[in-house]
Amino acid sequence: MPKITFQSLLRRSDIGANCYVIDTGIERIVLDAGMHPKEKGLEALPDFSLLPDDSADAIILTHAHLDHCGALPVLMRRQPRAHVYMSALTSELAAAMMHNSCNVMTMQRDQDGIKEYPFFTHREVDRIERSWLRLRMGRRAEIGECGAHVELYDAGHLPGAVGALLDLGGVRVFYTGDVHFEDQTMTMGAQFPEKDIDVLILECTRGASERRADYNREAESHRFGAVVTETIKRGGSVLMPVFAIGKTQEMLLIIHELRHSGHLSAHIPVHIGGLSSRMTQIIDRHADTERRRHAGFKILESLAGLVRAKKGERDLTSAPGRIYALSSGMMTENTASNDFAFRFIDNPRNSLCLVGYADSASPAGAILSTEPGGKVKLHSAHPPVALRADVHRFDFSGHAPRPDLVAYAMKVKPRKIMLVHGDAPALEWMAQTLSAALPQTEVIVPMPGEKIVL
Numbered sequence: 001m002p003k004i005t006f007q008s009l010l011r012r013s014d015i016g017a018n019c020y021v022i023d024t025g026i027e028r029i030v031l032d033a034g035m036h037p038k039e040k041g042l043e044a045l046p047d048f049s050l051l052p053d054d055s056a057d058a059i060i061l062t063h064a065h066l067d068h069c070g071a072l073p074v075l076m077r078r079q080p081r082a083h084v085y086m087s088a089l090t091s092e093l094a095a096a097m098m099h100n101s102c103n104v105m106t107m108q109r110d111q112d113g114i115k116e117y118p119f120f121t122h123r124e125v126d127r128i129e130r131s132w133l134r135l136r137m138g139r140r141a142e143i144g145e146c147g148a149h150v151e152l153y154d155a156g157h158l159p160g161a162v163g164a165l166l167d168l169g170g171v172r173v174f175y176t177g178d179v180h181f182e183d184q185t186m187t188m189g190a191q192f193p194e195k196d197i198d199v200l201i202l203e204c205t206r207g208a209s210e211r212r213a214d215y216n217r218e219a220e221s222h223r224f225g226a227v228v229t230e231t232i233k234r235g236g237s238v239l240m241p242v243f244a245i246g247k248t249q250e251m252l253l254i255i256h257e258l259r260h261s262g263h264l265s266a267h268i269p270v271h272i273g274g275l276s277s278r279m280t281q282i283i284d285r286h287a288d289t290e291r292r293r294h295a296g297f298k299i300l301e302s303l304a305g306l307v308r309a310k311k312g313e314r315d316l317t318s319a320p321g322r323i324y325a326l327s328s329g330m331m332t333e334n335t336a337s338n339d340f341a342f343r344f345i346d347n348p349r350n351s352l353c354l355v356g357y358a359d360s361a362s363p364a365g366a367i368l369s370t371e372p373g374g375k376v377k378l379h380s381a382h383p384p385v386a387l388r389a390d391v392h393r394f395d396f397s398g399h400a401p402r403p404d405l406v407a408y409a410m411k412v413k414p415r416k417i418m419l420v421h422g423d424a425p426a427l428e429w430m431a432q433t434l435s436a437a438l439p440q441t442e443v444i445v446p447m448p449g450e451k452i453v454l
């Protein structure tokens with residue numbers, strides 16, 4: 001049997017980006033092609049020089065978050081023969097993300113002088129999108145001509161997200177991508193294979209944190225409803241920084257449910273930005289798919305009081321009695337939620353609700369570590385702002401809590417586990433816990449560039 005190897009093309013092993021190569025000796029398959037959200041310029045790309053040009057047969061994208069798909073146009077230019085596989089919904093969302101990314105990079109080139117930006121053009125995205133192969137969940141497809149197959153499984157992370165099962169002439173490798181095993185408000189929990197998997201490539205986003213023992217999503221959403229109601233009553237507004245894909249639509253459906261159950265007034269307008277609007281439109285087009293809660297509910301048409309940003313609208317001003325769901329989720333510089341916060345967080349009537357992952361180095365992370373009344377630096381080019389608004393944190397994560405990751409690995413009992421997509425403490429906790437729970441399994445934290453025989 002030929003030697004099969006795994007290699008991470010990342011520049012460092014942290015939660016930043018995703019890009020891995022499986023090499024069977026005959027075929028090369030690339031799993032995800034993400035951009036690092038905290039890096040700029042070439043440092044944000046995976047180290048594609050580790051993979052010889054024009055040597056890949058297939059590229060598989062798990063979902064449309066930029067840390068999984070943002071570098072695909074660059075990779076496709078270097079790997080022109082590779083067939084690119086993803087779900088139909090991911091193909092629409094990823095193309096929209098890439099077009100937006102073009103605009104962001106062009107702006108950064110002009111503002112910050114990053115010469116290599118943009119990495120790709122709108123025309124290039126339009127062209128490559130036409131060649132992507134859309135796979136149905138659970139349908140086995142041949143990759144290349146040497147007997148390798150791929151099968152996609154619903155990952156429950158956000159609409160369209162999948163895990164990928166590779167059958168490499170009898171050796172079965174499963175890559176989870178980002179996964180949630182529990183139902184969310186919009187997506188149902190993952191349906192992942194458990195049998196006959198030799199190698200498991202497992203995400204570890206939440207490996208370093210313990211979820212409260214009494215956590216339940218419904219109580220969490222009721223707490224969110226109470227914070228909104230209280231804020232509006234005292235004449236303030238609510239800002240929710242959200243990712244444009246996934247978290248935006250999830251929060252809009254939570255608002256819909258809270259109104260329905262009487263936990264939130266139906267008369268509070270909800271503002272969303274241009275990018276979120278575009279992503280919601282795509283997700284609405286797929287509202288009838290079977291593994292979708294609130295099936296058929298089209299958010300843009302049916303959510304009362306939804307206010308979409310007008311085309312070209314940049315400077316949204318805060319008015320009382322409203323909810324603003326603006327991207328980006330971590331309030332990155334030069335995004336709507338960051339711009340908006342300058343005119344928002346110094347008002348003690350307002351509330352800032354952080355509903356997703358916030359890296360400690362991001363502006364949202366800076367807010368979390370600032371005492372009430374203290375000053376917070378939201379943007380490197382602007383003076384700090386006084387934090388007088390209430391800050392609330394909610395757990396509506398789209399990632400599995402760590403006991404669920406461990407429980408899944410224990411059901412699969414693979415020969416080898418590769419731990420990816422986690423910061424050092426998360427990878428360490430997962431490695432220790434899984435080594436103890438599965439003594440027959442080799443648990444590996446792959447180093448960047450290192451080739452590991454599977």
Ligand SMILES: [Zn+2]
Nearest residue numbers: 063065157178
């Ligand atoms: Zn993701």
Ligand SMILES: [Zn+2]
Nearest residue numbers: 065067068178
């Ligand atoms: Zn991710």
